Amino acid sequence: MPSLTTIADEARIALDTMADRTTGLWSPSIRLGVTGLSRAGKTVFISALVHNLIHGGRLPLFDAQSSGRIAKAYLEHQPDDAVPRFQYEDHIADLVDRRIWPASTRAISELRLTIEYESASAWGRLLSRGKISVDIVDYPGEWLLDLPLLGKDFETFSREAIELSELPGREDIARPWRNLAASIDPDAEADEVLARKLFESFASYLRACKEESRALSTLPPGRFLMPGDLEGSPALTFGPLSNFDGRARAGSMRAMMERRYEAYKTHVVKPFFREHIARLDRQIVLVDAMQAINAGPSAVNDLERSLMEILSCFRPGRSNLLTGLVSRRIDRILIAATKADHIHHESHDRLQAIVRRLAERAIARADFSGASVDVVAMAAIRATREGTVTRGRQTLPVIIGTPLTGESIGDDVFDGETETAIFPGDLPESPAALFRKDAPPPAGDPAIRFVRFRPPKLERTAEGMTLSLPHIRLDRALQFLLGDKLA
Numbered sequence: 001m002p003s004l005t006t007i008a009d010e011a012r013i014a015l016d017t018m019a020d021r022t023t024g025l026w027s028p029s030i031r032l033g034v035t036g037l038s039r040a041g042k043t044v045f046i047s048a049l050v051h052n053l054i055h056g057g058r059l060p061l062f063d064a065q066s067s068g069r070i071a072k073a074y075l076e077h078q079p080d081d082a083v084p085r086f087q088y089e090d091h092i093a094d095l096v097d098r099r100i101w102p103a104s105t106r107a108i109s110e111l112r113l114t115i116e117y118e119s120a121s122a123w124g125r126l127l128s129r130g131k132i133s134v135d136i137v138d139y140p141g142e143w144l145l146d147l148p149l150l151g152k153d154f155e156t157f158s159r160e161a162i163e164l165s166e167l168p169g170r171e172d173i174a175r176p177w178r179n180l181a182a183s184i185d186p187d188a189e190a191d192e193v194l195a196r197k198l199f200e201s202f203a204s205y206l207r208a209c210k211e212e213s214r215a216l217s218t219l220p221p222g223r224f225l226m227p228g229d230l231e232g233s234p235a236l237t238f239g240p241l242s243n244f245d246g247r248a249r250a251g252s253m254r255a256m257m258e259r260r261y262e263a264y265k266t267h268v269v270k271p272f273f274r275e276h277i278a279r280l281d282r283q284i285v286l287v288d289a290m291q292a293i294n295a296g297p298s299a300v301n302d303l304e305r306s307l308m309e310i311l312s313c314f315r316p317g318r319s320n321l322l323t324g325l326v327s328r329r330i331d332r333i334l335i336a337a338t339k340a341d342h343i344h345h346e347s348h349d350r351l352q353a354i355v356r357r358l359a360e361r362a363i364a365r366a367d368f369s370g371a372s373v374d375v376v377a378m379a380a381i382r383a384t385r386e387g388t389v390t391r392g393r394q395t396l397p398v399i400i401g402t403p404l405t406g407e408s409i410g411d412d413v414f415d416g417e418t419e420t421a422i423f424p425g426d427l428p429e430s431p432a433a434l435f436r437k438d439a440p441p442p443a444g445d446p447a448i449r450f451v452r453f454r455p456p457k458l459e460r461t462a463e464g465m466t467l468s469l470p471h472i473r474l475d476r477a478l479q480f481l482l483g484d485k486l487a
């Protein structure tokens with residue numbers, strides 16, 4: 001039986017979405033969610049998407065654009081006044097003028113892109129006004145990982161946090177928090193300073209999981225890593241305890257932790273799902289597969305697990321705690337591996353196969369009846385060109401770009417100005433090799449040589465106009481996400 005509060009929540013979502021629908025009749029709009037764990041490439045993806053549409057970029061696989069049916073695309077005021085705007089202009093100035101990567105997503109933001117187009121069919125031209133607004137909603141994937149918390153009490157949350165911290169790769173970094181939790185008497189008087197300490201040691205364990213060499217994906221609570229504007233609030237100042245059962249004593253440390261945990265669910269998690277996730281029509285989930293591949297099988301398996309949790313948030317039907325009654329539901333989900341410009345095009349299909357394998361079980365488990373799910377390996381912004389280098393009798397495929405200041409290969413440290421050709425290595429032919437738990441972590445010479453590059457230098461036309469940002473398969477992503485709406 002769902003509890004009364006759940007029914008009230010669901011009814012509210014249904015009303016909200018009905019209101020959206022009716023207003024939607026007057027101005028057709030579609031809400032596109034863009035998510036992924038931190039540094040997956042959300043900011044870069046949105047900037048590249050908008051830039052390419054506004055500037056008529058080369059998008060051969062995006063039918064409306066390549067057949068010349070898009071009259072114009074422009075930014076408009078977003079409909080939600082309480083949500084920060086995605087800082088498109090700043091990000092483009094960074095990318096194009098300064099050739100630096102823009103500041104990454106830290107919280108939710110939104111941008112409305114309106115496209116005026118001509119329908120491909122005579123019927124379509126008669127029926128539609130040929131104008132659609134795409135509300136792009138950018139939000140941290142970390143926040144999605146909180147959904148399962150709604151079905152768990154504090155005791156279960158604590159127990160699972162402890163169990164997970166015993167997995168290989170996590171044990172040593174979890175120790176300070178584990179020791180602190182074990183030293184706290186749950187029945188002792190509530191203590192604010194101790195609560196803060198517990199939160200801080202748990203949050204630094206979660207942060208350590210994310211570090212580059214481990215690349216373990218994230219555990220809830222999502223706001224411990226991406227607090228948005230809630231930093232320091234009581235709803236965010238708690239942590240899992242160990243060694244307790246039965247009922248909490250009033251005024252005890254455990255009672256305080258339980259209350260804050262419940263407040264986190266009520267005031268942070270539920271409103272986020274109700275006000276944002278439940279209103280999405282389409283979703284793209286970005287994954288940084290390359291970083292996980294470089295860090296070895298435990299990171300790859302971990303990425304699979306978190307992808308499964310992320311995708312389960314978009315599952316329609318009653319099995320989903322909050323979205324059960326949502327009339328508007330996500331009908332297309334794209335899982336995209338970004339940064340494919342770090343490898344030679346001969347490996348792009350391999351990368352796509354790896355992501356497909358990553359998503360397979362999650363897709364099967366989530367049972368997205370009615371939704372279509374696709375997978376792509378792409379680069380929202382292509383920072384490299386391809387070439388070949390001859391070494392003796394061998395011709396090696398290389399990628400050429402400007403590595404960021406301080407990046408290195410072996411003893412070579414790059415200065416951020418010099419163009420360099422790099423042999424990136426090959427991805428394995430069969431994805432299975434990357435998932436084998438018994439496989440040794442990559443030793444000194446990783447499977448792929450991962451160097452971060454500066455954004456590309458944009459060419460200018462004779463009239464001084466900058467051309468649109470180069471990409472790999474961004475048009476394929478757009479066709480899947482928006483193509484039918486512009487048909």
Ligand code: GDP
Binds near residue numbers: 039043339342382452
């Ligand atoms: P977010 O946290 O999901 O918003 O991640 P960002 O969009 O800020 O991307 C994080 C970093 O990944 C950027 O600063 C870039 O270094 C890199 N990156 C993201 N997308 C691309 C891409 O398409 N190509 C390349 N070469 N690097 C990318």
